[in-house]
Amino acid sequence: MSSEAVPAAAGGVDRSLLLVLSAPSGAGKTTLCRRLVATMPDAFFSVSATTRKPRGKEVEGVDYRFVSDARFRELVQNDELLEWAEVHGHFYGTPRRPVEEAKAQGKLVLFDIDVQGGMQVKARHPEAVTVLVLPPSYRELERRLRSRGTDAEPDIERRLLAAQAEVWRAKTYDYCLVNDQVDAAFEDLVAMITAERARSWRFDLAAFGF
Ligand code: 5GP
Numbered sequence: 001m002s003s004e005a006v007p008a009a010a011g012g013v014d015r016s017l018l019l020v021l022s023a024p025s026g027a028g029k030t031t032l033c034r035r036l037v038a039t040m041p042d043a044f045f046s047v048s049a050t051t052r053k054p055r056g057k058e059v060e061g062v063d064y065r066f067v068s069d070a071r072f073r074e075l076v077q078n079d080e081l082l083e084w085a086e087v088h089g090h091f092y093g094t095p096r097r098p099v100e101e102a103k104a105q106g107k108l109v110l111f112d113i114d115v116q117g118g119m120q121v122k123a124r125h126p127e128a129v130t131v132l133v134l135p136p137s138y139r140e141l142e143r144r145l146r147s148r149g150t151d152a153e154p155d156i157e158r159r160l161l162a163a164q165a166e167v168w169r170a171k172t173y174d175y176c177l178v179n180d181q182v183d184a185a186f187e188d189l190v191a192m193i194t195a196e197r198a199r200s201w202r203f204d205l206a207a208f209g210f
Helices: 029-039 069-077 097-106 115-124 138-147 154-171 183-198
Strands: 017-022 043-046 046-052 064-066 081-087 090-095 108-112 129-134 175-178
Touching: 017 029, 029 043, 029 108, 029 183, 043 138, 046 069, 069 081, 069 090, 081 097, 081 115, 081 175, 090 097, 090 115, 097 108, 108 115, 115 129, 115 154, 129 154, 129 183, 138 154, 175 183
Parallel strands: 017 108, 017 129, 043 108, 046 064, 129 175
Antiparallel strands: 046 090, 081 090
């Protein structure tokens, strides 16, 4: 058996954790996700399929699997997606198989997906943990989006409206994480992971000799 194939409950503890991060754009979710992948040896980033075109330095298979509309429809019809949603006029979905494999190996599975998707993951996997990343305030989000200087005014307005809707839709999420200072937010996120992995249902006490 390779070291990759350690079963989820090795050592009497099921460490597999499905961690959904959602946020309004500009809250810093992607930075937090990248940092988790870079620092947690057992983190597995769920690479979504999308029908939108690659942006900037995005790499096929790393940031997204870029697919045609027809291919996306096929994935849905074949039930190959754990969840999917239409976001800003494009389709996005989570391939099911890699998630199931990583979960079976006890990994920290990270989902950078919107709230519609997060709720679908939770419905299928009630043990999944959902985290809404928030900016310190709506005003701060507005300031961050404008200071990037990359988006036109109508686009900023659209993102701000979407941000309002996204935050209110996430009322049922398990945790809110305020990202004021990214180092502190990252520490809080790691604390959530540590606590979730210490839940009693994960422990097979017989394996501890009790
Ligand atoms: P972007 O196009 O800016 O990369 O992503 C737009 C939005 O789609 C973000 O909120 C991102 O989290 C979300 N998203 C990315 N992948 C998925 C996915 O597989 N499923 C769902 N539901 N949302 C996704």
